[in-house]
Structure formats: structure tokens, C-alpha cells
Amino acid sequence: MVGLLLKLRWLAALIVIFSALHSVAFIGIGVVRGVEGYRMLFEGPPWEGAHSPGVQLARSIDAFLLSMVFFVFSIGVGTLFLTKADSPGLNAIPAWMRVHDLPELKFLIWEAILAALVVASVEGFVTEHRLDWTSLVLPLAVLALSAGLFLARRSR
Numbered sequence: 001m002v003g004l005l006l007k008l009r010w011l012a013a014l015i016v017i018f019s020a021l022h023s024v025a026f027i028g029i030g031v032v033r034g035v036e037g038y039r040m041l042f043e044g045p046p047w048e049g050a051h052s053p054g055v056q057l058a059r060s061i062d063a064f065l066l067s068m069v070f071f072v073f074s075i076g077v078g079t080l081f082l083t084k085a086d087s088p089g090l091n092a093i094p095a096w097m098r099v100h101d102l103p104e105l106k107f108l109i110w111e112a113i114l115a116a117l118v119v120a121s122v123e124g125f126v127t128e129h130r131l132d133w134t135s136l137v138l139p140l141a142v143l144a145l146s147a148g149l150f151l152a153r154r155s156r
Contacts, residue, residue: 012081019074023067030063058123065116072097072112076105103156110149117142 037056040047047053076099083090090098099105121138125131 009081012077016074016078016082019070019077023070023074026063026067026070030060030067033057033063034060055123058119062116062119062123065112065119069109069112069116073105073109076108080105107149107153110145114142114145114149117145 033056037053037060040051040056041053075093075097079090079093079097080099080102097108099108117138121142124135124138
């Protein structure tokens with residue numbers, strides 16, 4: 001049984017590699033959106049709705065935060081499944097990103113996703129010119145996830 005699990009470690013390495021690639025891809029998307037936002041800013045008005053520099057810059061930040069989620073996931077899975085506890089390479093990883101078990105990784109990713117969702121909800125308010133009850137769905141989801149994180153950390 002242990003032999004089978006050790007053979008499956010290469011799957012964790014594959015997950016780490018592709019998560020890191022996804023992170024780099026979202027950085028590229030964020031840069032492109034940021035450059036587009038600054039291009040619109042330098043061209044000057046008129047700006048309309050979703051075609052304004054502020055929206056493009058908010059979408060850029062959103063892409064960077066999604067990149068952070070994938071990066072945190074990649075580092076977390078790598079340190080959890082691919083390194084030994086006494087490995088000297090762990091000193092290069094910030095203390096807040098070192099995970100020792102799966103619940104720590106879960107909470108770390110939960111916090112990163114919450115940060116991305118907060119920016120996404122702000123982006124939704126910026127792009128929507130009409131506000132109705134459906135505009136509150138994402139902020140209420142962020143509130144519920146935040147309360148769940150608070151309660152889960154408190155009970156731990």
C-alpha cells in the first residue's frame with residue numbers, strides 16, 4: 001500500500017507544475033489587462049461601462065489574485081506532498097505559506113480565494129450601472145465564506 005502511494009507522488013508533482021503554469025498564465029492575463037487599461041487611460045475619454053480604464057485595471061487585479069490562488073496552491077501541495085519536513089529548501093518559503101497538513105492548506109487556499117472574490121465583487125459593482133438584488137449575490141457569498149472561515153478557525 002505504501003509503495004502504491006509513493007508511486008502516486010508524481011501526480012502531486014504534476015499538480016504542482018500545472019498549478020504554477022496556471023499562475024504564470026494568469027499573471028500574463030493580468031499584465032495584458034493592465035496594459036489595456038493604461039492604454040485606454042492615455043487615449044482619454046469617452047469611456048463607457050465595461051470599456052473604461054478602471055474596469056480593465058480591476059480585472060487586471062482580479063487576474064493577479066487568481067494567479068496568487070494558483071501559486072499558493074502550487075506551493076502548498078509541493079511542500080505538503082513533495083518535501084521532507086527537515087528539507088533546507090523550506091527555509092526559502094515564507095513562514096505563512098509553509099503547510100504541515102491538509103487543513104492548513106485548505107485554510108490558506110480559502111483565504112486566497114476570499115481575497116480574489118472580494119476584488120471580483122468590487123469589479124461587479126464598478127461594471128454594473130444598475131444595482132438590484134442580484135448584485136448582492138457575490139458580496140453575500142463572500143460574507144458567508146468569511147463567516148465560515150472565522151467559525152472553522154475558531155473551532156480548530
